[in-house]
Amino acid sequence: QVQLVQSGAEVKKPGASVKVSCKASGYTFTSYGISWVRQAPGQGLEWMGWISAYNGNTNYAQKLQGRVTMTTDTSTSTAYMELRSLRSDDTAVYYCARLRVYDILTGYPLPGRPFDYWGQGTLVTVSS
Amino acid sequence: QSALTQPASVSGSPGQSITISCTGTSSDVGGYNYVSWYQQHPGKAPKLMIYDVSNRPSGVSNRFSGSKSGNTASLTISGLQAEDEADYYCSSYTSSSTWVFGTGTKVTVL
Numbered sequence: 001q002v003q004l005v006q007s008g009a010e011v012k013k014p015g016a017s018v019k020v021s022c023k024a025s026g027y028t029f030t031s032y033g034i035s036w037v038r039q040a041p042g043q044g045l046e047w048m049g050w051i052s053a054y055n056g057n058t059n060y061a062q063k064l065q066g067r068v069t070m071t072t073d074t075s076t077s078t079a080y081m082e083l084r085s086l087r088s089d090d091t092a093v094y095y096c097a098r099l100r101v102y103d104i105l106t107g108y109p110l111p112g113r114p115f116d117y118w119g120q121g122t123l124v125t126v127s128s
Numbered sequence: 129q130s131a132l133t134q135p136a137s138v139s140g141s142p143g144q145s146i147t148i149s150c151t152g153t154s155s156d157v158g159g160y161n162y163v164s165w166y167q168q169h170p171g172k173a174p175k176l177m178i179y180d181v182s183n184r185p186s187g188v189s190n191r192f193s194g195s196k197s198g199n200t201a202s203l204t205i206s207g208l209q210a211e212d213e214a215d216y217y218c219s220s221y222t223s224s225s226t227w228v229f230g231t232g233t234k235v236t237v238l
Contacts, residue, residue, distance in 0.1 A: 112161075116176050
């Protein structure tokens, strides 16, 4: 069965960086992409970006451009999300979610695919 | 990219039907049939309930249905059950090749 297992909770000081991992199992990792979504305490969901495990292409939310980097390690079927220059309003639960990004047979992009499986979430607390 | 607009809360009695709206623009909801709906119970990860406006993933109850008209998408839950009490979020693909979520709706079963 498809599983996405994320790393544990983190506490960081303002200005620091955090790197969250998401280990995938139960499917062919390189046939899908991984999107990252965060949720501040008591707030709604915010899309952060995605990375294709097929070719490493990325697309980040404009408000996070320059502070976020998403990577994958296909040898371990793991996706990573690094967020730098942390601020208090980055305190949130960070989720990874699987989505199809490309048709593997043709290489054509598949727009608008849903996030069909989610990780359990990783709480990142930014506090001095 | 502004969040899609959803009502903050919707309630209904067991067995009733409720509908949650999700209003966007022609650059997201109105421009693509790529609207999804997610259910989130407290302290849990979201779960995909509807994709491509009206399609249900395998295993999701047929009490959940989706539709769209213009810039507004809707999720209907029929035969409301206690287990349906949760937060619901819509999501849409956008003209910037990004995704945007709705503000979220808390469903209460009376």
